[in-house]
Amino acid sequence: MTIKERYRRAMEWFQTAIPEAETELHYKSPFQLLVAVILSAQCTDKRVNMVTPPLFEAYPTAEAMSTASLDDIYSYIKSVSYPNNKAKSLLGAAKMLVEEYNGEVPSDIDSLMRLPGVGRKTANVMLSVVWNKAAMAVDTHVFRVSERIGLTTGSKTPLQTEKELCRYIPEELIPRAHHWLILHGRYVCKARRPDCLNCGLTQVCRYYMQESKKG
DNA sequence: AACTCGGGGCA
DNA sequence: TGCCCAGAGTT
Known part of the structure; x- marks a missing residue:
């Protein structure tokens, strides 16, 4: 099967199979999405969702967060923060947004990646989700699914x-x-014990072929 | 490009 | 208990 045929089949599946599920689209502002995505790195969504409501109540905007102290921010995210780093990233990013981008989240990848705590993946999430740009944020879900289905x-x-x-x-x-x-990787094509019975792409899937051979 | 970081999830 | 995880930052 050619690579183009694989993509053609995947595209068909893309059109029809978006599951109903929580997504990053449930954000109130680009800034709040940015904060959530920064916190999500190396951390489960569940735990991020625990701390973001009070955090956003205290600091709904970049401007509000930029004037906070490191300790205050840290107090809100203790349970999802490794010693010292994420509060620093959030405060640094909020300050940079206020000082250099008029309090708004920029819409180009170079500006985004200059923000502390923002790497290529997070920057691409913002471009894709907020501005619907042709950006592909490669996390482990995207990586794994893409490899499996060729x-x-x-x-x-x-x-x-x-x-x-x-x-x-x-x-x-x-x-x-x-x-x-991302959704397919999270809910169906999971790293461990994927739900191949609920996947429409088994015909192009290397993982499925391998498992089938094993019996 | 390879390495570090470090609590959580899971076997 | 020990292995792997998921990204950003560093060298």
Whole structure:
């Protein structure tokens, strides 16, 4: 099966199979999404969802957060923060937003990646979710699913995966494909014990083929 | 590009 | 208990 055929089948699935589920789309502002995504790194969504309501009540905007003290921010996110780093990232990002971007979240990748706590993945999430741009944020879900169903072939780094996916997926479908890959990876094509019975892509899936052989 | 970081989830 | 995780930051 050619790579284009694999993509064609995946695209068909993308159109029909978005599951009903909580997504990053449930955010009140770009700033609050940014904070949530920064906190999400190395941490489960559940725990992030525990701390964000009180955090956003205290600091609903970049401006509000930028004037807070490190300790105050830290007190809100203790349970999802490693010693010292995330409160610093949040405060630093809030300050940079206020000082350099008029309190708004910028919409280009270079500006986003200058923010503390924001790497390539987080920056691409913002571009994709907030501005619907043709950005592919490669996290482990996207990486794993793409490898299994053959959209990538042995990509070694997230950046290589990102480039390969963007090469074959039509620009206007990239935000949807991104959304789909993440949800599919989270709820169906899980790292351990994936729900292959609920997946429409078993015909193109290397993982499924392997498991089938095992019996 | 490879390494570090470090609490949580899971076997 | 020990292994792996998921990203950002560092070298």
